[in-house]
Amino acid sequence: MAAGLGAGALTLVLSQFALWWAFPHPNMTPLGNTVAGFLYLPLVAWGPLLGAVTIDYHRRRRAAGA
Numbered sequence: 001m002a003a004g005l006g007a008g009a010l011t012l013v014l015s016q017f018a019l020w021w022a023f024p025h026p027n028m029t030p031l032g033n034t035v036a037g038f039l040y041l042p043l044v045a046w047g048p049l050l051g052a053v054t055i056d057y058h059r060r061r062r063a064a065g066a
Helices: 002-019 030-040 042-065
Strands: none
Touching: 002 042, 030 042
16 A cells, blocks of 8 residues: 555656656756756656556465465
């Protein structure tokens, strides 16, 4: 339950980094914007991947207990 809530929260909070290139910061150079985008973009996958691992863990534990 807690991991599922955490995965949802991370997905909501970190999804803003997916829009990094769509709305660049006005004080950054184009190169700086690209570098920052590449560095922060993997954070977008953290929430959905945590959700997938949580579902897999739940399925394995339920199958082992049956």
